[in-house]
Amino acid sequence: MLKMLRLIGLFVLVPAAAAVRAGVDFAPIFNDGAVLQCGMEVNVWGDADPGAGVEVRLDDEVVASGTADADGHWRVTIPQQAPGGGHRLIARTGNGSAEVRDVWFGEVWLATGQSNMVVPLSGSHGGKEWLQKTLPDIRFVKVPNRVGLPVQEDFTPEDLAWETFRPGVNHQIAAVAFYFAEKLRTSTDRRIGIIQSSWGGTPAESWTPLDTLDRHPELEHYADMVRDSMISGRTPEEFREDQDEFERRFAEFRTWVREGRKGSGPGNPGPWPKDNPWSPKCPTVLYENMIVPLVPYTARGVIWYQGESNAGDPQEYRVLFPAMIRSWRRAWDRPDWPFFFVQLAAFGHPTLDWPGLRAAQTYTRDTLDHTGMALAIDCGEEKDIHPKAKRPVGERLALLALDQVYGRDVVSRGPSPEHVNADGAAVRVEFEYVAQGLESSDGAARIPGFEMAGPDGVFHAARARIVDEDTVELRCDAVAEPDAVRYAWHNWVEPPVTLQNSAGLPAEPFRADDL
Numbered sequence: 001m002l003k004m005l006r007l008i009g010l011f012v013l014v015p016a017a018a019a020v021r022a023g024v025d026f027a028p029i030f031n032d033g034a035v036l037q038c039g040m041e042v043n044v045w046g047d048a049d050p051g052a053g054v055e056v057r058l059d060d061e062v063v064a065s066g067t068a069d070a071d072g073h074w075r076v077t078i079p080q081q082a083p084g085g086g087h088r089l090i091a092r093t094g095n096g097s098a099e100v101r102d103v104w105f106g107e108v109w110l111a112t113g114q115s116n117m118v119v120p121l122s123g124s125h126g127g128k129e130w131l132q133k134t135l136p137d138i139r140f141v142k143v144p145n146r147v148g149l150p151v152q153e154d155f156t157p158e159d160l161a162w163e164t165f166r167p168g169v170n171h172q173i174a175a176v177a178f179y180f181a182e183k184l185r186t187s188t189d190r191r192i193g194i195i196q197s198s199w200g201g202t203p204a205e206s207w208t209p210l211d212t213l214d215r216h217p218e219l220e221h222y223a224d225m226v227r228d229s230m231i232s233g234r235t236p237e238e239f240r241e242d243q244d245e246f247e248r249r250f251a252e253f254r255t256w257v258r259e260g261r262k263g264s265g266p267g268n269p270g271p272w273p274k275d276n277p278w279s280p281k282c283p284t285v286l287y288e289n290m291i292v293p294l295v296p297y298t299a300r301g302v303i304w305y306q307g308e309s310n311a312g313d314p315q316e317y318r319v320l321f322p323a324m325i326r327s328w329r330r331a332w333d334r335p336d337w338p339f340f341f342v343q344l345a346a347f348g349h350p351t352l353d354w355p356g357l358r359a360a361q362t363y364t365r366d367t368l369d370h371t372g373m374a375l376a377i378d379c380g381e382e383k384d385i386h387p388k389a390k391r392p393v394g395e396r397l398a399l400l401a402l403d404q405v406y407g408r409d410v411v412s413r414g415p416s417p418e419h420v421n422a423d424g425a426a427v428r429v430e431f432e433y434v435a436q437g438l439e440s441s442d443g444a445a446r447i448p449g450f451e452m453a454g455p456d457g458v459f460h461a462a463r464a465r466i467v468d469e470d471t472v473e474l475r476c477d478a479v480a481e482p483d484a485v486r487y488a489w490h491n492w493v494e495p496p497v498t499l500q501n502s503a504g505l506p507a508e509p510f511r512a513d514d515l
Contacts, residue, residue, distance in 0.1 A: 023095025024048040024074075028155045029297055030089065030100050033162035035139050035193025037298040038083040038105035045075035045296075048093050057090040058103075068093075081105045083190045104139070106191030107184055108299040109401075111177035112207070112291075113306035115200030116342070116386060116393075124175035124390035131170045137190070138165040138181045142172045143197035146289035148239075149230065149277035155293050162193070174198065176305055176342070179394025180401075187402055195299065197290045199280050201272070203309040204320050206286040212327040213283060218319045222283035225275050229282075236278070243278040281309075287327075295331045301338030301405060302328065303397050307357050308344065308385060314356030321364050325371065340372040340400045341365075343508075345387050346380030348492035355489045358509050372400035375414055378441075378506045382492045396505065411435045414505035418470075420512040422482045427452060427474040427515065428467070429485065436502035437469035448495045452476045453484040472499070486511040 026046040036042050048054055048068040056064040056076050064076035085104025090097060111117055121127030139162050144155070163169045165178070173181075174196055181192040199206075205213065205222045213223040229239075249269040256266055272281045280286060310317045329337045343361045344354055358377075365373040374396035379389035396412075403412035415431035415438060429450075431438060440447055447464040452474055462474040462485075474485060488497050488509035499507040 023052065023097075024054060024091050024093045025098045026089070026091060026100060027293075028157045028160045029141070029195075029294060031157040031161055032101045033103075033139055033164065034089075034100060035104050035106050035108055035162065035191055036081070036089075037108045037300055038081055038190065040080050040298055040300075041077045042080070042298045043075065043077055043296045044089070044091075045073065046091060046098070047072050048074050048091075049095060052093040052095065055092045057088075057092070059088050085191060104191045104193075106137075106193055107188060108193040108195065108297070109177075109180070109184075110294065110297075110299050110302045111174060111180070111194050111196045111304075112198050112302065113304045113341075114198065114202045114309055116308070116345075116390075117174050117176055117196070117198040117303075117305040118200050119175055119386050119390065120171050120173070121175045121178060122171060123386060123388060124179075125388045126391065127175050130178065132167050133165070133170070134167065135165040135182070135185070137185050138178070138192050138194070139163060140165065140173045140177070140181075140194040140196060143195065143290050143294070145199050145280070147243075147278050147280055147282070147285050148236065149226065149282070149285055149288060151288055151292075152236070160293075175390035176394045176397070177303065179391045180303055180397045181394075183395045183398035184401065187398070187408065188406065195294060195297065197294065198305075199286060199290070201309055202280050202286060202306070204306060204317065204324050205283040206281055207291065207306075208284060208320065208324040209287050209327050209331070210284045212323050216319055216323055218316055219323065222274075226277070226283050229275050229277055239276050239278045243273070243276050246273060246276075246279075291328070291331075296333065301340065301401065303401075304339065304341040305393070306341070307361060308347075311344070311349070311352035311354050311357040314353050314360045317357060317360040318363050321360065322368050325364070325368060336370045338370050338372070338401065338405050339368075340374065340397050340404075342374050342376050342393055342397065345376035345389075345393075346378070346382075346488075346491070346493045346496075347385050347387075348382040349385075350491075352491070354491040355509060355511075359511070362508065362510075370404070372397075372404055372412065374400060375506050375508060377488050377493065377509055378497050378500075380492070382494075399505075411501065411503035411505060415470075415499065415501050415507040417487075417508075417510050417512065420485055420515060422515040425475060425480055425482065427462075427482045427485050429472045429474065429487075429512075431470050431472070431507065433505075434470045434501045435505075438466045438472065438507075439500060439502060440466070441498045441500050441504070441506075444498065447472060447499050449488045449493055449497045449499065450474050451486050451489065452479045452482050453486075454479045454481050455483050457484070459484070459486065482515055484511070484513045484515065 068074040089100040252266040399412040402408040419430040450464040451459040460478040
């Protein structure tokens with residue numbers, strides 16, 4: 001059996017790694033302990049002898065049937081099921097059968113992104129306490145990191161094994177994904193399935209299909225980069241050797257810097273290569289290797305924590321991030337697929353434009369339907385790009401899901417500016433999403449983080465206080481004629497932000513010009 005990878009004009013055939021078992025098999029993501037989405041029609045697929053009729057049963061009931069195509073691929077849709085489990089999922093043909101045991105119907109979410117969707121529970125405040133617990137109602141898949149174009153091998157059921165949250169495997173799930181799942185579990189009383197496909201230090205273009213990059217003039221340079229690599233005549237072995245050598249040099253340099261050694265040492269090898277398909281930063285490589293094998297597994301929605309690796313070009317991210325989301329929705333044929341993401345936390349990076357990237361994330365939320373943004377501006381650490389306050393982030397993602405997907409009466413957003421008006425030397429900012437009213441997390445009357453600028457464009461710290469349940473008033477002795485206002489508009493915000501609504505959700509960073 002052959003697997004075909006289409007790379008915009010390049011068609012490459014790669015032998016499939018997995019053989020058909022006993023005449024029929026499920027795709028690797030369907031294995032013992034799997035969680036399937038309840039309350040929705042569920043896609044199920046696999047391989048069989050070409051032309052074979054396939055009957056799919058849930059326990060003893062036939063729930064779907066289909067026929068394997070000329071390449072031996074079959075796919076059916078089983079009707080929506082109520083929450084619950086302990087089921088058997090069986091596929092049969094005239095030549096054999098395959099069975100998946102202990103199948104549950106619950107809430108399935110895809111968790112993806114870069115390192116802050118990788119950091120385990122041990123890297124979060126209070127996370128170590130969970131490592132000794134067993135929670136049968138949380139199950140997860142940790143998708144292995146894979147690179148290479150064309151895709152070199154298929155995943156196996158062992159690669160995509162469903163695990164129950166228990167000692168010995170708990171450390172594999174990302175802390176943000178776990179806290180999200182735990183909040184959903186206690187709020188819905190359903191089994192939660194997390195499919196985690198994430199890789200630290202990776203940019204959004206690595207998670208975006210090539211045809212999507214080609215559709216946008218601002219992004220087509222990434223597609224050209226991949227095509228040039230694919231037709232360069234270089235072998236996979238040569239690409240691998242180059243990437244291995246780069247990673248060796250990078251590791252030596254990082255160790256030298258971390259240990260504070262002096263004198264002549266290994267030089268910085270420079271930025272990670274993007275034109276090498278064996279680099280995780282190569283455009284489309286992670287989409288092909290770590291997302292395509294999951295399509296079209298039925299999941300309620302997506303949670304995403306990424307953006308640090310794109311902070312060098314926030315304007316491009318305004319195009320790239322929405323394009324990536326739309327491409328995933330097309331792949332799953334789910335134009336309204338819920339997609340909830342985390343806005344970057346405060347962090348003291350010396351050069352990159354984190355406020356601009358946060359603004360690009362806000363733009364995506366505000367212009368793309370069925371999305372939501374969980375704030376982390378109050379969860380950051382000045383010198384650690386991986387802040388340990390992961391529980392608030394995961395729970396804020398869950399609040400978005402409970403509000404927008406499950407219809408629960410919860411507050412899921414923090415204060416956001418609705419009107420900004422200059423009144424002489426003062427500026428009044430009226431917020432929406434204040435719940436029962438604005439407040440300060442530390443109880444102080446003065447609210448830090450606000451700045452004002454006059455016609456000269458120079459910003460100065462402003463005195464800010466809450467004057468109404470939804471309004472903050474600003475004044476600054478250095479600005480007689482306010483022309484612009486911003487809030488939390490720095491990589492690292494000092495002193496820390498305190499403005500929040502009565503539900504404890506922080507106010508969003510913003511900038512307002514031409515008052």
